[in-house]
């Protein structure tokens with residue numbers, strides 16, 4: 001049930017992440033019935049008489065909830081290590097060869113618990129048995145864009161199918177107050193037939209839902225696609241008609257200029273996953289070229305399996321560092337740009353920027369607070385028109401610094417604890433389930449990436 005009372009967070013450093021990148025200090029944010037009703041200076045905003053008051057005492061930052069535009073739930077982080085994508089994928093897929101519904105439920109549980117506690121209020125989850133993901137998302141109260149790993153190649157039939165994807169749309173799209181959305185998912189281009197692409201395109205029209213896949217993560221992967229199809233991956237997507245406004249492609253590290261133009265011309269967005277791209281030694285996506293072409297770019301963790309962490313704080317920092325080091329340019333991807341990508345730009349890639357991604361009156365109250373009164377986040381001061389707090393949020397803040405999270409006005413993390421679940425009991429269950437999955441995984445052998 002939506003709380004009837006207003007909530008007001010006062011005396012805080014408010015980062016609105018709106019178009020003008022408004023910051024207010026000391027600022028106040030008021031919300032009621034899940035919607036932001038007032039934002040402004042603490043001395044000017046009128047606080048409703050019935051409001052629950054949270055006094056930041058100059059030591060709290062308020063941000064829009066962070067948005068992870070490409071993730072994969074998993075129970076098994078730390079198991080597929082020291083490998084580039086094409087060697088890594090077959091190892092990762094051993095989990096999928098034996099995955100059950102209950103494994104998937106617990107994978108989503110552990111992943112969404114971590115995400116929400118770290119201030120991520122929207123997760124795009126490409127995974128399986130996603131009706132169970134919907135169950136977890138309802139329980140914890142975060143927003144999810146559920147995207148089945150679907151494939152139809154005879155060697156990859158352990159993945160979801162276009163039919164289970166359609167069923168998921170029918171059962172769960174736009175449920176839970178709109179917090180659960182379902183998209184169409186295509187696993188790797190080499191696992192999905194032309195007929196499957198055609199059906200995905202049809203269903204996208206029929207249900208008005210977007211299409212998500214990943215591509216061009218490693219140079220050798222692109223070479224292999226060119227060899228198989230006689231065209232580069234994004235050219236194949238164009239031929240198969242899935243590039244359109246709302247479609248979202250993860251990674252896009254190895255795109256050439258004409259592929260970037262194809263994305264720009266069709267309004268297709270990019271989910272940039274810097275940590276995973278660094279860890280799997282994929283490369284540095286050409287963000288300046290994306291910006292020049294006017295592409296919508298959000299940030300993704302890519303899930304714990306290729307990152308070991310779902311922290312969007314780390315993702316923001318690494319996004320910036322990766323651009324700086326790969327371009328030998330210390331001015332590349334400033335803190336503001338990284339924070340925009342993790343909030344409003346991410347919302348835009350998901351087509352939900354009309355109601356989330358920034359702190360503005362009339363938008364949903366997806367809000368987080370960060371406790372700044374800690375050694376690694378001082379100083380809290382501004383001078384000469386410079387804001388060190390913004391830089392320190394992007395380069396020094398940790399997921400564990402998030403002490404409150406509201407999603408659509410519901411208080412989902414309070415005093416750094418999840419409100420919707422007994423965390424200790426959940427961890428015990430997750431641990432037991434992981435042992436069981438590992439035993440079954442040990443009995444598998446990997447299937448080569450390329451058919």
Ligand SMILES: [Zn+2]
Nearest residue numbers: 072214250302
């Ligand atoms: Zn991925």
